[in-house]
Amino acid sequence: MDLSADEARELFANARAAHMATVGADGQPHVVVHTFAVSGDWIFHAVDHKPKRSTNLKRIRNIREHPAVSVLVDQYNDSDWERLWWVRADGDAYVLELDEERADPVGLLTAKYPQYREHPPEGPVIAVQVKRWTGWAYSGPPGRPT
Amino acid sequence: MDLSADEARELFANARAAHMATVGADGQPHVVVHTFAVSGDWIFHAVDHKPKRSTNLKRIRNIREHPAVSVLVDQYNDSDWERLWWVRADGDAYVLELDEERADPVGLLTAKYPQYREHPPEGPVIAVQVKRWTGWAYSGPPGRPT
Numbered sequence: 001m002d003l004s005a006d007e008a009r010e011l012f013a014n015a016r017a018a019h020m021a022t023v024g025a026d027g028q029p030h031v032v033v034h035t036f037a038v039s040g041d042w043i044f045h046a047v048d049h050k051p052k053r054s055t056n057l058k059r060i061r062n063i064r065e066h067p068a069v070s071v072l073v074d075q076y077n078d079s080d081w082e083r084l085w086w087v088r089a090d091g092d093a094y095v096l097e098l099d100e101e102r103a104d105p106v107g108l109l110t111a112k113y114p115q116y117r118e119h120p121p122e123g124p125v126i127a128v129q130v131k132r133w134t135g136w137a138y139s140g141p142p143g144r145p146t
Numbered sequence: 147m148d149l150s151a152d153e154a155r156e157l158f159a160n161a162r163a164a165h166m167a168t169v170g171a172d173g174q175p176h177v178v179v180h181t182f183a184v185s186g187d188w189i190f191h192a193v194d195h196k197p198k199r200s201t202n203l204k205r206i207r208n209i210r211e212h213p214a215v216s217v218l219v220d221q222y223n224d225s226d227w228e229r230l231w232w233v234r235a236d237g238d239a240y241v242l243e244l245d246e247e248r249a250d251p252v253g254l255l256t257a258k259y260p261q262y263r264e265h266p267p268e269g270p271v272i273a274v275q276v277k278r279w280t281g282w283a284y285s286g287p288p289g290r291p292t
Contacts, residue, residue: 021167021175021283027212029167033232066173071273074179076163081261085178086179115227 013038022062037108044105047123074129085137154281159184168208183254188253193269231283237276
C-alpha cells in the first residue's frame, strides 16, 4: 500500500544505505550505493576520499551537469517478500566542497554512523533537496495501525 | 579494488536484488529495486502485476523513451564496511510483452526464486543487454587468491 509522505520520510531517514540515480550530460543514467543522513527535506551523503580524487567521480560530474536525482531506500528480504517496502526521494542535488558547508552534514553522518567517528569522510558532500517523498509497503508501514 | 568483468558478472548473477536507474524523456532519473536473473550478458526482470496496470509503470515508459539503463548490485553490511562490494551493469533495456518472448526469462526467474513458482510474474519482462560490467570490492572479490 502507498505510504504518506511523512511515513515515507521517516522510514527513509532510519535506513542505513540508499541508492542514488543520476544522469550525465549525455543522458546516461548512473546508480551508486551510499550511506546518508536526513534532516528535514534534505538528504546528505559524503565521498570518503580526498577531494582531488573524488571530485572526478561520475556522480559529481553528473550532478554538476544535471542536478535532478532519484534516491531509493528499500527493505528487500529474500525469505519474506511480504516485508518489502521502498521509499523514493526525488529532488535536486548540490555538491558542497567548502569546509563551512560540509561541517553540519558531516556532523550528521558521524552521529548516525559510528564507523565515521575515527575516519570522517574527506570528500565533497552531496546534498539533495527533496521535492517529493513517495513510498510503498507490501503490508503497510511498520507501526501504522492495521 | 577493481574487479574484472568476469568477476563482476559472477558476483552480480548470484545476488538476489538489484537497483536499476532509468531516465525519462524529460531527463529525470528514476530508480527501482527488483529481483533478476542473468544469462550471459543479459539481465532479466519481470513486473509482477497484470499487463494493463504494469505497462504504465514509470520504468517501462522511461525505457521506451530512453533505453539506456544502469543496474547496480551491492553488498552493504552495516557492521563491517570492509565487506562492501558493488557491481554495475550498464546497457540498453527492452520491454518484452509477447508470451513467446517472456517464456525463457520467466523460466530463469522462476528457477532462481522459489517465491515465483506459485505466482509467476504476469507483467512485462525487462531485458537489459549489458555493454559494460564494472565492479569494486573493499577487500577483493570472494574467492580470488590474496
